[in-house]
Amino acid sequence: MEAPLVADLQRILVYNHDPMARADAHFRLGQLHAVEGRNDPARRHLTEALHLDAAMQGARSLLAELVPPKKAERGFFQRMFRR
DSSP states (O other), X not given: OOHHHHHHHHHHHHHOOOHHXXXXXXXXXXXXXXXXXXXXHHHHHHHHHHHHOTXXXXXXXXXXXXXXXXGGGSOHHHHHHOO
């Protein structure tokens, strides 16, 4: 992770009270963590981004890639033939 970029994004989270700017900072931090394979912090930032801006499709899509599917969401054949 590039330290100056992360520091700038963290500064936004601390000092900026605009929800859209904070949502963007959380999303970008989530992307950086995801690229590095740090899925837990990525999920936390992406979830917070969606909390601040529910319409943020990029955060929603990336979060869906990081969260493993639940048993109920498995395909029909996987459910039918799993014992």
